[in-house]
Amino acid sequence: MQEKKQLNIGIIGLGVVGSSVAKILKENKELICARAGCEINITKGVIKNINKTREIFDFPISNEIDSILEDPQIDIVIELTGGVEQPFLIAQKALKNGKAFITANKAMLAYHRYDLQKIAGDLPIGFEASVAGGIPIIKALRDGLGANHILNICGIMNGTCNFILTKMKDEGVEYQEVLQTAQKLGYAESDPTFDVEGIDSAHKLLILASIAYGIDAKPEDVLIEGITQITQEDISFAKEFDYNLKLVGIAKKDKDEVELRVHPLLLPKSQMIGKVDGVMNAISVVGDSVGETLYYGAGAGGDATASAVISDIIEIARTKSSPMLGFKTSIEKGLKLKKIEEICSAYYLRLEVLDKSGVLAKVAQIFAEEQISIDTLLQRNSKQNRATLLLCTHTTKEAKIKTALLKIKTLEEVQSNPVMIRIHKP
Amino acid sequence: MQEKKQLNIGIIGLGVVGSSVAKILKENKELICARAGCEINITKGVIKNINKTREIFDFPISNEIDSILEDPQIDIVIELTGGVEQPFLIAQKALKNGKAFITANKAMLAYHRYDLQKIAGDLPIGFEASVAGGIPIIKALRDGLGANHILNICGIMNGTCNFILTKMKDEGVEYQEVLQTAQKLGYAESDPTFDVEGIDSAHKLLILASIAYGIDAKPEDVLIEGITQITQEDISFAKEFDYNLKLVGIAKKDKDEVELRVHPLLLPKSQMIGKVDGVMNAISVVGDSVGETLYYGAGAGGDATASAVISDIIEIARTKSSPMLGFKTSIEKGLKLKKIEEICSAYYLRLEVLDKSGVLAKVAQIFAEEQISIDTLLQRNSKQNRATLLLCTHTTKEAKIKTALLKIKTLEEVQSNPVMIRIHKP
Numbered sequence: 001m002q003e004k005k006q007l008n009i010g011i012i013g014l015g016v017v018g019s020s021v022a023k024i025l026k027e028n029k030e031l032i033c034a035r036a037g038c039e040i041n042i043t044k045g046v047i048k049n050i051n052k053t054r055e056i057f058d059f060p061i062s063n064e065i066d067s068i069l070e071d072p073q074i075d076i077v078i079e080l081t082g083g084v085e086q087p088f089l090i091a092q093k094a095l096k097n098g099k100a101f102i103t104a105n106k107a108m109l110a111y112h113r114y115d116l117q118k119i120a121g122d123l124p125i126g127f128e129a130s131v132a133g134g135i136p137i138i139k140a141l142r143d144g145l146g147a148n149h150i151l152n153i154c155g156i157m158n159g160t161c162n163f164i165l166t167k168m169k170d171e172g173v174e175y176q177e178v179l180q181t182a183q184k185l186g187y188a189e190s191d192p193t194f195d196v197e198g199i200d201s202a203h204k205l206l207i208l209a210s211i212a213y214g215i216d217a218k219p220e221d222v223l224i225e226g227i228t229q230i231t232q233e234d235i236s237f238a239k240e241f242d243y244n245l246k247l248v249g250i251a252k253k254d255k256d257e258v259e260l261r262v263h264p265l266l267l268p269k270s271q272m273i274g275k276v277d278g279v280m281n282a283i284s285v286v287g288d289s290v291g292e293t294l295y296y297g298a299g300a301g302g303d304a305t306a307s308a309v310i311s312d313i314i315e316i317a318r319t320k321s322s323p324m325l326g327f328k329t330s331i332e333k334g335l336k337l338k339k340i341e342e343i344c345s346a347y348y349l350r351l352e353v354l355d356k357s358g359v360l361a362k363v364a365q366i367f368a369e370e371q372i373s374i375d376t377l378l379q380r381n382s383k384q385n386r387a388t389l390l391l392c393t394h395t396t397k398e399a400k401i402k403t404a405l406l407k408i409k410t411l412e413e414v415q416s417n418p419v420m421i422r423i424h425k426p
Numbered sequence: 427m428q429e430k431k432q433l434n435i436g437i438i439g440l441g442v443v444g445s446s447v448a449k450i451l452k453e454n455k456e457l458i459c460a461r462a463g464c465e466i467n468i469t470k471g472v473i474k475n476i477n478k479t480r481e482i483f484d485f486p487i488s489n490e491i492d493s494i495l496e497d498p499q500i501d502i503v504i505e506l507t508g509g510v511e512q513p514f515l516i517a518q519k520a521l522k523n524g525k526a527f528i529t530a531n532k533a534m535l536a537y538h539r540y541d542l543q544k545i546a547g548d549l550p551i552g553f554e555a556s557v558a559g560g561i562p563i564i565k566a567l568r569d570g571l572g573a574n575h576i577l578n579i580c581g582i583m584n585g586t587c588n589f590i591l592t593k594m595k596d597e598g599v600e601y602q603e604v605l606q607t608a609q610k611l612g613y614a615e616s617d618p619t620f621d622v623e624g625i626d627s628a629h630k631l632l633i634l635a636s637i638a639y640g641i642d643a644k645p646e647d648v649l650i651e652g653i654t655q656i657t658q659e660d661i662s663f664a665k666e667f668d669y670n671l672k673l674v675g676i677a678k679k680d681k682d683e684v685e686l687r688v689h690p691l692l693l694p695k696s697q698m699i700g701k702v703d704g705v706m707n708a709i710s711v712v713g714d715s716v717g718e719t720l721y722y723g724a725g726a727g728g729d730a731t732a733s734a735v736i737s738d739i740i741e742i743a744r745t746k747s748s749p750m751l752g753f754k755t756s757i758e759k760g761l762k763l764k765k766i767e768e769i770c771s772a773y774y775l776r777l778e779v780l781d782k783s784g785v786l787a788k789v790a791q792i793f794a795e796e797q798i799s800i801d802t803l804l805q806r807n808s809k810q811n812r813a814t815l816l817l818c819t820h821t822t823k824e825a826k827i828k829t830a831l832l833k834i835k836t837l838e839e840v841q842s843n844p845v846m847i848r849i850h851k852p
Contacts, residue, residue, distance in 0.1 A: 020715070024573055028575060031575060034756065035753050037755075128570070134713075139566070142461075143737060144565050144734075146461045146462075146737050146740040147454060147735075272702070289729040289730065290560035290729070290733035292722075293561055293723030294722035295721060296720035297717065307571065307716035311573055314569065318749075323463065327461050329460045331457050331461065
């Protein structure tokens with residue numbers, strides 16, 4: 001893209017984030033233009049239902065996407081809608097028409113990031129807003145840590161889950177109750193599945209893993225577990241044994257494989273990322289040269305996300321030509337996605353069992369059969385002849401723990417589905 | 427700078443950081459070239475004493491700086507020496523000869539960053555390594571947060587001081603003893619003045635403040651206090667009242683002024699930056715759109731710093747043309763440096779006094795005269811008719827507390843120099 005005196009922008013989608021982009025571009029205009037080195041104007045906006053918005057924008061609004069995509073005066077198309085295939089079509093058309101493209105759409109990128117990088121050629125694509133809102137993690141990983149082989153990424157990338165787990169820890173209330181509070185406060189959707197089941201985190205993880213490893217994978221290929229099974233029993237175990245319990249996304253290089261996984265994790269209290277509470281997000285990245293770095297901030301919200309969108313506009317205005325994912329030829333050659341069953345971890349298990357003799361022996365026997373060695377064992381007696389068995393294993397393979405859990409489930413003394421949480425071993 | 431198939435690099439200074447740059451460029455060559463989009467070769471190295479190095483480099487070494495500066499084949503000059511004026515001369519000559527320039531030299535930048543931005547024109551200057559080692563804070567502030575008016579920056583930017591304060595907290599030992607440990611471990615120089623007196627932090631703060639505010643100031647203009655006066659008395663007060671004690675650099679916008687200061691700070695335990703322990707660095711940046719973001723990592727060390735140097739090489743290779751400090755026309759117009767006496771804070775004071783009646787009244791009278799109101803007061807009796815008065819003030823002006831301290835010093839009951847530490851008020 002050639003250096004210009006003025007950049008014309010079209011925004012598709014003027015909800016919370018889109019409105020914030022318009023507002024900040026107006027309020028901080030002088031500062032942003034000084035940093036961009038040119039004038040930046042929103043020329044057009046597009047919204048789905050033109051009668052629905054009550055906001056007044058100082059640029060023309062229509063419901064015709066093509067009025068932006070086909071306008072030869074527009075240099076940058078910003079896509080802030082939902083879904084996967086429709087925004088992908090928008091991106092394709094924008095790029096085909098020679099426009100730079102900016103998106104905050106993680107779901108679309110989780111499926112089509114490589115398609116986009118291919119179609120884009122030398123046209124810039126910005127997607128800083130797609131991961132962890134206002135935290136400039138895409139640029140950090142793609143630019144700031146470019147010298148490094150990335151050893152692993154561990155991110156708290158969903159504010160809803162982190163809010164819920166923090167409240168459960170601080171106030172001792174159960175998941176369902178905190179979820180309702182989160183919904184009232186607007187931190188959780190009325191249907192929270194996407195967040196609490198880890199899908200949103202997985203989309204973000206896939207984007208980061210592409211920049212770090214150049215690895216192509218889809219959400220379906222990734223181990224994803226949410227936080228709905230967590231109880232106060234688990235939270236108090238974590239407290240007692242100096243862990244913080246967080247929903248994390250992990251990308252990790254292991255020889256010629258990358259493992260990608262989203263699940264609750266018990267993190268030793270000394271780990272910086274475990275100290276991140278409330279709705280805040282943070283991503284820890286370990287590079288072979290730099291060691292651990294961590295990036296912390298608001299992972300959602302209109303203004304924070306708009307801050308990221310505008311940073312992409314400034315980058316494009318400065319006529320940088322960074323390749324979308326940060327590499328022009330393939331990196332980390334030959335890296336494959338590790339099979340879920342091959343992933344290794346230490347595990348925490350919670351079993352509700354009948355409090356009678358022989359139960360522990362049966363459980364121990366199952367672990368022995370799977371060659372899983374036990375690190376810690378804690379039995380708590382509850383009422384009505386029931387006991388809770390909490391146990392932690394040494395590092396073992398996902399396949400083995402899954403088999404053990406299946407066997408444990410068949411024991412007649414086991415009263416409910418065993419709960420399993422992975423433990424971070426530094 | 428035009429896009430090239432190969433970039434030739436000359437490194438001036440091959441100490442710890444320079445050697446790491448050479449090592450990583452070799453070991454991670456394939457990855458770095460894929461990210462840079464071209465070949466990167468070190469063509470020449472320069473060291474002061476050519477007989478002193480025992481390392482073997484796979485590029486020619488000389489002690490003639492001009493052999494790099496005047497070589498028309500060299501595209502990028504990397505300066506990794508010490509001092510201020512000599513490296514500034516190197517930078518001038520490199521830029522005059524049309525070469526891109528990369529430096530890790532914070533002292534030089536603390537004095538000459540605006541000179542360099544002026545001389546550079548469109549030639550790129552990289553200085554990611556000058557602040558907080560491997561943490562990509564320059565790029566975060568200049569690129570990632572470009573949409574934001576920066577409300578304040580608070581950084582732990584000196585690993586030596588953070589190591590000392592952490593050890594004092596965790597092990598209950600006094601400053602002098604920990605300093606010796608730090609020296610043995612290589613975390614502190616044999617003459618630690620530059621680190622423990624806050625000068626190193628001030629250099630880094632000035633660099634960040636330029637990017638955030640476009641403000642020009644020199645180290646001499648800035649409030650700088652070190653950590654040498656801190657005792658276990660202060661540490662245990664901090665623990666008791668749920669503070670973390672850290673040496674921080676603060677840049678803060680207040681109307682049309684910017685305050686710049688380096689000093690120990692009592693941070694409420696809930697503040698993320700207070701949780702950063704050991705030799706690690708972290709910088710918290712609050713933007714008007716994004717809210718608080720924080721960047722954490724290793725602030726020193728050969729490999730971490732080299733990671734930052736190489737990120738600058740990659741940026742230059744990608745033919746970005748970001749202006750050095752992130753703006754082409756002036757930003758935050760009219761911002762002036764706030765006078766030190768006008769800076770407002772809450773204060774913690776430790777006074778060693780004779781344990782006799784009337785002392786407290788005299789001290790209280792002085793505070794009343796200066797219209798300083800007291801928030802907390804704690805008296806601890808020690809042996810031999812002495813007592814320790816610990817008191818915290820509400821927010822007041824630096825000028826007032828300084829006057830009060832002068833008056834307090836003249837009281838015959840006050841047995842040693844009062845110690846003053848500022849307190850963070852969110």
